[in-house]
Amino acid sequence: MTTEWTMDTARLSLNQITLNTLGLPEVVEICERHGIGSLAVWRDKVAAVGLDRAAALVRSAGLHVSSVCRGGMFTDPTVDVREENRRAVEEAAALGADCLVLVCGPLLDHDLAAARGRVHDGIADLLPHARAAGVRLAVEPLHPMMISRRSVVNTLAQALDLSDALDGEVGVVVDAYHVWWDPELDAQVARAGxxxxxxHVSDWLPGTADLLLDRGMMGDGLIDLPRVSRLVADAGYTGPVEVEILSTRWWAEDPDDVTRTLRKRFEEFV
Known part of the structure; x- marks a missing residue:
C-alpha cells in the first residue's frame, strides 16, 4: 500500500456507526475529547434522544454534521416509504447536514430493472421536498454483495446514471469499501466531479468473515486508500471524510481506544 499522499486530518469526520455501542450524547463527548470537528449521524441514534435534543447536542459541541444516514429503501412495491423519507429530509435539515445518504433498497424478486426503476421514481418523488428543505440527496452505491440485502445501486456508474436521469440534482457518496474494486473507478469518480x-473510508480485510459487519480499520486491509483519496480530491471534493467502520470486533473495544486508533490510521493511510 502506498502512503505518500494523505488527507488533511482536519477533515476527519466520525461516522457514528463506528462507535455503534454508544448513544449520540456519548459520541458527541468522544468528538469533543479527541478534537474531531465533524460527525455523521444515524437516524436511530437521533430517535433515541429526540430530534430537538440531537440538534442541540451537535450545536453546543460546535460539530459539523457531514451526513445523516439514511433515507431510501425504495424497492419494495408493497411499502410506502414516502413519509419516512420526508422525515429523514426534515431531520437532515434540522441537523444542518451536508447531505442525506440514500441506501436505495434490495432486490426482492428477479426483476432488477423494475427495482431500479422504483429507486428512480422514489427519489424523483422525494426531490421537491428535499429541495424545499435545502437538503442535498446523495446516493451511496453499495458493493454487489449487498444487492439482496441493502441496494440495487452497486456502482458509481449506476448512481451517476440515476443522477443524470434526475437532471444532476442528486449527488453520490464514494464509500471506498464499496467501490474500490471497480475497474471504472477512476473514470466514474472524475465523471462525478x-x-x-x-x-467514506475503512478497509477490506483479507478473509472477511461477515459481509456487513467485518470492515477493517484503515491500513489493516487491501484498499489503496491514498489512491482513492486522490481520485476524490481530483474530482473537486473538499468536504469531510467519514471513517465508517461496521465491525463487531471494533465495537467490542473501548470507544476512546478506537477513536485514538482511527485518528492515527487516518493520518497514516487516508
Missing part, C-alpha cells in the same frame, strides 16, 4: 457529496 462536484456531485461527490461524501467520502
Amino acid at each position: 462536484r456531485r461527490v457529496l461524501g467520502y
Whole structure:
C-alpha cells in the first residue's frame, strides 16, 4: 500500500456507526475529547434522544454534521416509504447536514430493472421536498454483495446514471469499501466531479468473515486508500471524510481506544 499522499486530518469526520455501542450524547463527548470537528449521524441514534435534543447536542459541541444516514429503501412495491423519507429530509435539515445518504433498497424478486426503476421514481418523488428543505440527496452505491440485502445501486456508474436521469440534482457518496474494486473507478469518480457529496473510508480485510459487519480499520486491509483519496480530491471534493467502520470486533473495544486508533490510521493511510 502506498502512503505518500494523505488527507488533511482536519477533515476527519466520525461516522457514528463506528462507535455503534454508544448513544449520540456519548459520541458527541468522544468528538469533543479527541478534537474531531465533524460527525455523521444515524437516524436511530437521533430517535433515541429526540430530534430537538440531537440538534442541540451537535450545536453546543460546535460539530459539523457531514451526513445523516439514511433515507431510501425504495424497492419494495408493497411499502410506502414516502413519509419516512420526508422525515429523514426534515431531520437532515434540522441537523444542518451536508447531505442525506440514500441506501436505495434490495432486490426482492428477479426483476432488477423494475427495482431500479422504483429507486428512480422514489427519489424523483422525494426531490421537491428535499429541495424545499435545502437538503442535498446523495446516493451511496453499495458493493454487489449487498444487492439482496441493502441496494440495487452497486456502482458509481449506476448512481451517476440515476443522477443524470434526475437532471444532476442528486449527488453520490464514494464509500471506498464499496467501490474500490471497480475497474471504472477512476473514470466514474472524475465523471462525478462536484456531485461527490461524501467520502467514506475503512478497509477490506483479507478473509472477511461477515459481509456487513467485518470492515477493517484503515491500513489493516487491501484498499489503496491514498489512491482513492486522490481520485476524490481530483474530482473537486473538499468536504469531510467519514471513517465508517461496521465491525463487531471494533465495537467490542473501548470507544476512546478506537477513536485514538482511527485518528492515527487516518493520518497514516487516508
